[in-house]
Amino acid sequence: MNAPLASGKSLLLETQSKPVVIPPMPDYNGRVLAYVGAAAVIFTGLLSHTFADWLIWLVPGALLWPHAVHFLTRQTFLRRYSRVRHKMLHVDCALGGAFAGTIGLVATPSLSIMMMLMFSCMLLGGLRQWLFGIFWFALAAVAGLAMNGMAVSLQAPLVLSVVAILATATFICITAFYAHQQARALMSAKTQIQYQREQSIALSHKLSKYLSPQVWQSIFTGERDVRLETQRKKLSIFFSDIKGFTELSEEMEPEALTELLNHYFNEMSQVALKYGGTIDKFVGDSIMIFFGDPTSRGPREDALACVSMAIDMRKHMKIMRQKWRSQGIKTPLEIRMGISAGYATVGNFGAENRMDYTIIGKEVNLASRLESLADPGEILVSYETFSLIKDKIMCRDKGEITVKGFGRPVPIYEVIDFRRDLGAERSFMEHEKAGFAMYLDSEKVRGYERAAILQALEDAAERLRQGED
Template identity: 75%
Template structure:
């Protein structure tokens, strides 16, 4: 009198195709039992119960006509749900199951509530309602079935005896058990198919995450994050934004490349880029590209903290890079690289065009505009270890960073000479309380940033410095003697 559970049939079938294509040796799970087959089995069980009951005299003779109705109705229901306007109903399965509950309740009322056959029919109906539609469908089915039972019971009255003969009871229990077992079997196979599909989806998800992390290395983390969270579409589009643009390169790198082997030069350059990238990401910069020994970074897109904060973060990054370069230079010197590599930097702030440039099948997320050209020009004019900024950048950071006037320059694309400034240091680090110290000589290099030293590290550093000082004094005394 009802269809077997198959709510997720389409999903599992689709996933099954995917699983079959991805893993051809994987066992194919049995699909859930169709409504048509389940309804035929349920009504056949009811027909067998009616036949036995009429033959043993527990049901009235006219009930034999219900056998024909029980055998025909599944085919009528199948035709209604497949070949009429009902096939377009989004909840047709629940509606047909409700109809089955009304029919089953009518049958129970017609036989006068004979105990075992009535209980078996009610069991099949409630079992299927719970599997197909959950508690809600179970409550609806029970409600309609109860109303139907009362209506037909009031018409045909009670049976002569609520007890049924052994044969009728056994057939009713047997066929109901077969229906429940077959339905449960298909439900179990469906659950296995869904578990296999879930495992496959989890594996594909893990593979997709691993692949996305690999691809993220070709994009700035901010751009990658905006794409994979759906905030930004991957299409050719641009917009105008006010950004802080940064350029840097290594003074002396060309000469060094002529002296070093390509493998050693590649290792040095990758070490440099890795360190500088960490500094850029620390301050929230969007790394645009690496060109030779040059780095291009911008602030203010995809996310912005405001023009003033973006400019301050950009200059702060440049100061930190300059300090970090000193540490790298010490490490390179210990590896035998004696060339005095220095970083030079240029920063400009202004409106640029930012977005995806290129072709539909190959695009780059970058920026263009005269402010980009100005930042590149400032970088090329900077002395080793120097940071040059434009006037607009200076106006945004001057209250927190000390700068020195460097005059004016002429830049293509600008109608008037452009004032430029040299970044000295954070104002908080100026004077006697500055946290940063450095000292370099042949055979000696010291870099000290007291703000980054923990209490535990401080004692170790003091011990090392005292030991170095004692050794230098001892050597000096030996020379005097």
Template identity: 75%
Template sequence: MMSAPADLRNASTSAGKSLASEVLNSPIAIPPMPDYNGRLLAYTATAAIIVVGVLQGAFQQWNLWLVAGALIWPHIAHQLTRRTFLRNSPRIRQKMLTADCVIGGGFIGCIGLIAIPSASVALMLMFSGLIIGGIRQWLIGCAFMAATILAFFAIVGPADSFQSPLLTSMLAIFSTGLYICVTAFYSHQQARALMLAKTQIQSQREQSIALSHKLSKYLSPQVWQSIFTGERDVRLETQRKKLAVFFSDIKGFTELSEEMEPEALTELLNHYFNGMAEVALRYGGTIDKFVGDSIMVFFGDPTSRGQREDAFACVSMAIDMRKHMKIMRQKWRSQGIKTPLEIRMGISTGYTTVGNFGAENRMDYTIIGKEVNLASRLESLAEPGEILVSYETFSLIKDRIMCRDKGEITVKGFGKPIPIYEVVDFRRDMGPNRSFMEHEHSGFAMYLDSDKITERERRSILSALEDAADRLRQEEDLARD
């Protein structure tokens, strides 16, 4: 003889514990009927059935002692589950229900299996078992109840008549109906509260996702993902890792900033950063920061494909950025920007300190170390359109990328001169089999990357080139005439 279903807090899933707990603890969520109230209702109804049954002669006189037990037990059970070691039991409700089944079975055996009162008590117990513990608890409860009924029935013996007086039967039926209706009402209220809580959880989940995506704009996607998946804690900590570090800036940007209005300059710079960021993310780079017209990217953290692959991805990104810059430069020229903007880049590979730097309430995920300084120095020494790499980077990529020896430089923090190399292109793209071609004159620009062209685009490009060639031949014929 137990209460309605378990508290909604125990039904929250592990995937949304904190969010569900916050919602379910709000005033909107309606709690289920407490165990104490449910047990008190059931045992009070049973006590009333005993009193009426004794007065009508259906039960033996000594059964009145059971009334005292029925009225006292709910309070004892409440104290046991709240003030003793039993409160720490994760399945205390099922255990207490099993005890109720034993008590109920004893009562049914003591009254000699009189039909309607016995069925009334059994129904209340089975209903509670299904609601609280499902089929498993129902089967366990029925088994304990049946065993207790048989034990007490063997001791007390059968009643003189298995039929009870009308008033006793009516009271038993009414008590059972009242208990089931009250319990069902609380269960219905719980279901409504659960649906409302589910809606709130979904709404807050969507808001959290939207907010996390907004916040992700301020972090590199790899860092953001490692934080939101729980792989990385947001705390001040660093580690030593071998990374490939990339720096770039725009040659001629200072002169351009003096010629353009701030709004137009901002639009141009954002267009440049957006294009370069897409290239960096395509190769798996972690974008560290944008400073003025400079970009800092590193490879090897938070995820790494190995030193050789990280260095190759970094240099491949730089080559792709150089190609992409030519395409953007042509677009800017069509918009009236005639200043020739060129990108220059520097790459270094070595051990750096990477992690969260700053204060507990404001930190920055970045890298420090002499390799960072070397990459920055290489970038400042590079000519427009040039990619300079350190010797260690060269040693990791030389089998797949053609480089040219540029001599040695002296860098603060390094005891010996540093050999540097200029990146020419992928070895696979060298010679007649190269996939990228460029040709640029005043009034004409062509940038061809055959690896990225589909069959349909190829036909369209061939048609455009043929039209352009016919136009040039006609103008040449007219010039001769």
């Protein structure tokens, strides 16, 4: 006698709001349903004199067995075994095979019991469980046949066939209904998870605007923990501000000034990110950027990237200044910059509920001091920065300065340009007079734009010649 385990796997999906539990048909309910159907088949077989009378004891056994299994798997030491459900289904398959063999493999009842068992095996454990079920069923059926022999006729009476088919159909339909409900709950949970995932992505992108992209990426990829911790690292530190901004703020309306400042910050941020800089903060018209954390290419490459960024910013500022002049802003705006390389403390500072990712140290103070000493359009660097970049960047000695926190005067240098861009082979050219401004970076000119640029220069030259006449 047998009773299959009518149960699939339980699924637990975590969402942001609460866990979504997708329950299968309970083991206990499924087993009761199957064994009640088996008891009905046995009782009908006894009434039709298809089965031997001594099998009457299997009817109460079939009705009591599910309760015994429930007690064993929930109240005894067996509950500690993770695969007890699979093992009990093996027992069910063996009981079903023994029953089929005992009744001499009468076709309809044997197939009915086998179908319920195999359906349960496939639901619970897939192909592996199904193969084990076939093995135990066949083994027990052979043992039953050895004891009682084959039935005289494998054909079952009509009433027994109808009851067996109804019992199997009822079991499969109810179990399939639970599986359908489980699939619907799974699809609903997947939709909910997808919606919350999209919300999380959108929210993370909004929050990323308040952090440097490198910091945001290291947090969301799990490389960095959000906790109060710092470390000492060798960094290249950059400060800049706009010379003439104070005078401009007195001339312009706050709304127009805000738009100009945001445009300036946006353009400079794009340059900083192009070179891999970590944007620390904006203060007034000042920008603080550093290289070397959370990612670093080595002190030399970090310093070179930092100075390259500063040179690019200086060139870009000239282009923006011309654009602002065309918009009616006559106050000449110049950027001044200071760069220092050395060890600083970097990490999360503040409180547990409000942190700021930044850097502190005397090198930070030195970079700020260099920026304040720089003339409009000038880039000043410390000696250590100069020593790291001097093979690729031309610098001019500017003497020494005294800085708080340093025991002796600090040598400083003015950045001229890339060595490759000096002389006749330079890629960047500029010329600015009243009524005329030209900025040419030949490396950035696209091929299809050259003809238009040459035509504009020829038109300008022709107009200048006409003015001379």
